[in-house]
Amino acid sequence: MTKNKIIVLREGINSTFQDLGRNNFYHIGLPFSGAMDKRNYLIANKLVGNQHNEAVIEFAYQGPLLKIEEGNINFAISGDVKFNIKKDDKLFNGQCYKTYFLTKNDEIDIISTNKSVYGYFAVSGGFELNKNFGSFSTTVRANVGSNNGNKLSKNEKFLIKDIINKNISKNIQYINSKVEYIRILKGTNFDYFSDNSINDLTSKKFIVSKLSDRMGMRLQGSKIKNTKETNIRSEGLVKGVIQVPADGDPIIMLSDHGTIGGYPKIAVVISADYDKLIQTPPGNTVKFKLIELKEAENLYRLYQMETENLLNQI
Amino acid sequence: MIKNISNLGDASLYCNFGDEINQRINTNVIKYFKSIQKKKIKGINNLTPSYNKLIISFDLSLINFEDLKKKIEDINISDEDEIKNQKIIKIPICCDDEFALDIDRLSLKLNLSKEDIFKKYLDIEYFCYMTGFVAGMPFLGDIDNKLRLERLETPRVKVPKGSVGITEQFANIYTFESPGGWNILGNTPLKIFDQKNEIRPTLINPGDKVLFYQISKKEYLKFNDKK
Numbered sequence: 001m002t003k004n005k006i007i008v009l010r011e012g013i014n015s016t017f018q019d020l021g022r023n024n025f026y027h028i029g030l031p032f033s034g035a036m037d038k039r040n041y042l043i044a045n046k047l048v049g050n051q052h053n054e055a056v057i058e059f060a061y062q063g064p065l066l067k068i069e070e071g072n073i074n075f076a077i078s079g080d081v082k083f084n085i086k087k088d089d090k091l092f093n094g095q096c097y098k099t100y101f102l103t104k105n106d107e108i109d110i111i112s113t114n115k116s117v118y119g120y121f122a123v124s125g126g127f128e129l130n131k132n133f134g135s136f137s138t139t140v141r142a143n144v145g146s147n148n149g150n151k152l153s154k155n156e157k158f159l160i161k162d163i164i165n166k167n168i169s170k171n172i173q174y175i176n177s178k179v180e181y182i183r184i185l186k187g188t189n190f191d192y193f194s195d196n197s198i199n200d201l202t203s204k205k206f207i208v209s210k211l212s213d214r215m216g217m218r219l220q221g222s223k224i225k226n227t228k229e230t231n232i233r234s235e236g237l238v239k240g241v242i243q244v245p246a247d248g249d250p251i252i253m254l255s256d257h258g259t260i261g262g263y264p265k266i267a268v269v270i271s272a273d274y275d276k277l278i279q280t281p282p283g284n285t286v287k288f289k290l291i292e293l294k295e296a297e298n299l300y301r302l303y304q305m306e307t308e309n310l311l312n313q314i
Numbered sequence: 315m316i317k318n319i320s321n322l323g324d325a326s327l328y329c330n331f332g333d334e335i336n337q338r339i340n341t342n343v344i345k346y347f348k349s350i351q352k353k354k355i356k357g358i359n360n361l362t363p364s365y366n367k368l369i370i371s372f373d374l375s376l377i378n379f380e381d382l383k384k385k386i387e388d389i390n391i392s393d394e395d396e397i398k399n400q401k402i403i404k405i406p407i408c409c410d411d412e413f414a415l416d417i418d419r420l421s422l423k424l425n426l427s428k429e430d431i432f433k434k435y436l437d438i439e440y441f442c443y444m445t446g447f448v449a450g451m452p453f454l455g456d457i458d459n460k461l462r463l464e465r466l467e468t469p470r471v472k473v474p475k476g477s478v479g480i481t482e483q484f485a486n487i488y489t490f491e492s493p494g495g496w497n498i499l500g501n502t503p504l505k506i507f508d509q510k511n512e513i514r515p516t517l518i519n520p521g522d523k524v525l526f527y528q529i530s531k532k533e534y535l536k537f538n539d540k541k
Contacts, residue, residue, distance in 0.1 A: 023359040026371065027347065028516045029446035029489075029507075032360070133512055142449035142490065144509045188320060188328050233335060234453070236362030236369035236446075238326045259362055259446035260453075268323030271374055293379060296324040300374050 003128075004071030004160040008152050012110065014060040014214070015152040017127065017145065019053050022135035026259045030144060032239060033137040033255050036118045036214060036278045039307050040078040040176070044122035046314045047076035047099055047170050054126035055136035055146060060117050060214075061281075063110025064152055072103045072164040077110070079119030080176050080279075084109040097174050099124075101167030116176065116279040125162025139256055141215070172314050179276045181287040185296055187242060187265035192228040200224065201266065205285040206250065212282055214256040219286070223248030226264060234262040240269035240277075254278060270296040272303035315342045316368075319386060321379045327370040327386060335365045335455075335483070340443045343368050344521045345391050355385055363520055364444045365453075402439065402523040405487070407478050407500035408534035415477070415498040416466070423463055434458040435499065435526065440485060442522045450489040450507025452518040457485055469495030476501045478526065485526075487518075500526075503537035 008015075018041065021034020035041030035058055045054050057064065063081070076099045077083060083094040086107040094100065094108070096119075102108070113119050129136055129146035138145035147156075190198070206221035230246040237243075241253045243263035252269060253261075255278075269277055270291070280286055291299075315331060322328040329346070332339050347363040350370065357377030362369040372382055409432055411417065421428055440454040457480055465481045470493060473479070477488040479496025486496060489507040506517045518524055529537070 024361070026360040026362040026369075027445065027520070029449040029451055132509060133515075139449075141492075142507075142509065144449065149509065185321070185323055188322055233333075233365050234444075234447075235364040235367040238322060238360075238362075238369060238371055240323050258448060260364060260444065261447070265322070271324050293321055293324060297374065297378055300324060304375055 002070045004073055004162075004164055005069045006066050006073065006158055006160070007069045008064050008154055008156045008158075009067050009107070010065035011152045011154050012059045012064040013062045015064045016058055016138040016140065017055045017129060017136050017147055018058040018138060019055050019136040021137050021255065022133050025133055026236065029259050030133065030139065030142060031255060031257050031259055033139045033145070033214075034135070035120065036255055037079065037120070037275045039275050039310070040118070041120050042307060042311060043097065043172065043174065043314070044076055044078040044120040046311050047078070047097065047172065048074055048122045048124040049168055049170070050122060050124065050126055054122070055129055057121040057152065059110060059119055059121065060113070062112055063119060063121065065110070066108045066121075068102050068104050068106050069157060070104060071160070072101065073160055074099050074101050074124035074164050074168050075108065075121060076100070076170070077119060077121050080114045080116045081119040082111045082114055084111065098171040099168055101164070113281075115281065115284075117281050118279060123160050124164055124168060125160050128159040128161050141256060170314055172310065174310060176279065177276070179273075179280065179286065181289045182273045182277050183270045183291045183296065183299065184242065184267040184288050185270060185291065185293060187267045189232065189264035190266060192226050192264045193244070193266055194225045194227045197222070197224045201250070202288055202290050205287050207285050208280050208282050210282045214254055216254050216257060217252040217277070219250045219252070224250060224266065229264065231262050232264055234260050237261045238268070240271070240274055241265050242267045242269065252277070270299060272296065272299040315391060316346070316386070319383050322369060324379070325372055325374045327372070327379065327382060329368040329370065329386065331366045331368070333366065335443070337441050339366045340441075341521070342391070346389070347520065349389060349391055350386070353389075355382070357382065362446065364446075400521060400523060402525060403518055405478075405502050405504055405524060405526050406529040406533070406537065407502045407526050408529050408531055409500040410531050413477070413498075413501035417499055420461075420463060420497055420499065424460060426460065431461065431499065432528065434461055435480070436528055437525065440524045442518050442520055442524060443484075444520050445516055445518065448490050448492055449509070450516045450518075451486055452506070452524065454485040454524055456483040463497055465495035466497065469493055473498065474501065476503065478502060501534070503534050
């Protein structure tokens with residue numbers, strides 16, 4: 001019995017295996033990591049009939065070019081992604097949020113994410129990989145995770161667990177909503193900053209810098225002025241924290257962030273808006289709106305209900 | 315012992331133990347960290363102890379800030395509780411010029427001979443305040459008063475893996491090649507973070523005692539052959 005197998009013909013810009021991330025290792029310096037866009041990750045897995053914590057390939061900007069080397073696969077891609085499928089030597093455009101059945105020598109060419117950053121490629125049955133610290137998620141900087149903590153590289157081959165004989169034919173209508181503003185809560189050093197700067201942060205647009213990745217998103221716009229202390233004693237960080245170093249350009253901590261940092265925390269992005277934030281590509285702008293904790297908690301419940309509803313439709 | 319608890323975003327508690335950095339306050343942070351870790355409170359998915367803060371992250375779909383805050387406030391930890399299993403970990407370092415990247419800067423700015431610097435640095439017990447930033451990196455202290463120097467004006471783009479550095483009252487070990495601005499005075503061949511060892515990935519943990527001893531270049535090169 002030959003296993004279903006894919007080969008990476010082009011690795012893409014930042015293609016890694018991810019799942020829901022790993023808990024309980026901040027204290028040794030390991031962040032959660034995991035899929036940046038949790039909702040799209042869950043949808044991709046559900047479409048191909050997987051458990052919700054199966055590993056998928058996450059890609060950024062340009063994805064990989066994959067070829068079926070042995071057997072068959074069922075796959076789905078989520079996000080806002082342009083990709084081509086070569087099936088029985090015929091080339092056609094693929095659609096996101098829809099499963100496809102491919103056989104030996106067929107190819108999937110993930111060309112680019114449209115006006116977004118991350119997309120997800122899931123296969124029925126999941127990839128045959130080893131977990132590290134209880135998770136498939138890859139943290140490249142610490143060499144931790146499946147695939148020895150590395151990004152996908154050219155000519156690598158991956159096995160798929162299940163036997164696949166036919167298309168499971170699933171799809172869903174979903175449009176990734178555009179962001180009007182990202183909602184934030186006051187950070188623990190909110191009062192270190194001038195009133196004018198707080199006003200700028202919550203009313204002006206900030207441009208997402210090219211120096212953004214899975215660790216952090218750098219912003220450029222009005223300089224945020226610190227009136228107290230530009231360094232604090234190093235302390236823990238969490239996903240979504242907006243730090244402001246002495247140069248006045250905010251940095252938002254993302255899923256692979258360093259676990260300890262010494263810049264003042266002006267604000268924190270609410271959990272419900274994280275998926276939208278990270279899909280904002282460099283060169284685009286974000287606007288922030290300051291809200292209260294109770295509202296953030298309610299918005300998270302809403303976000304979860306929406307996600308559940310979407311998953312139930314599949 | 316916790317002075318106040320506030321929220322850091324909608325899914326973390328920020329426990330403030332004070333503003334100073336000393337072993338007494340940090341020991342309290344570590345006591346809370348270990349105690350909460352043992353209690354396995356539903357919803358908590360990460361704990362980050364640091365010099366004088368403890369951040370408790372939670373799954374917002376399982377618990378919220380107010381409810382978890384009450385649970386943490388109900389925890390009783392006395393000043394007398396000792397941290398058990400305090401280990402002394404011995405770290406070999408080679409201080410040859412090729413590894414001691416900033417020894418000339420240290421010597422010049424501190425107005426001490428190289429020998430004096432190493433003498434003051436080696437064979438002294440340090441305390442591990444916290445681990446993190448990158449996986450396994452220990453923040454140790456306190457170094458001799460005469461060795462205290464600010465970071466490099468321009469941080470290095472790449473600090474070699476295993477580098478041992480000092481700044482202000484602290485010492486650390488770079489567990490991965492990474493950017494950094496600490497003053498480097500040696501390099502250890504010892505593996506401080508081992509991702510393959512999931513039970514004990516970090517050699518040095520908060521509350522541990524650490525001692526550096528000098529080895530020759532020959533011993534350094536042979537170090538990983540022995541096993």
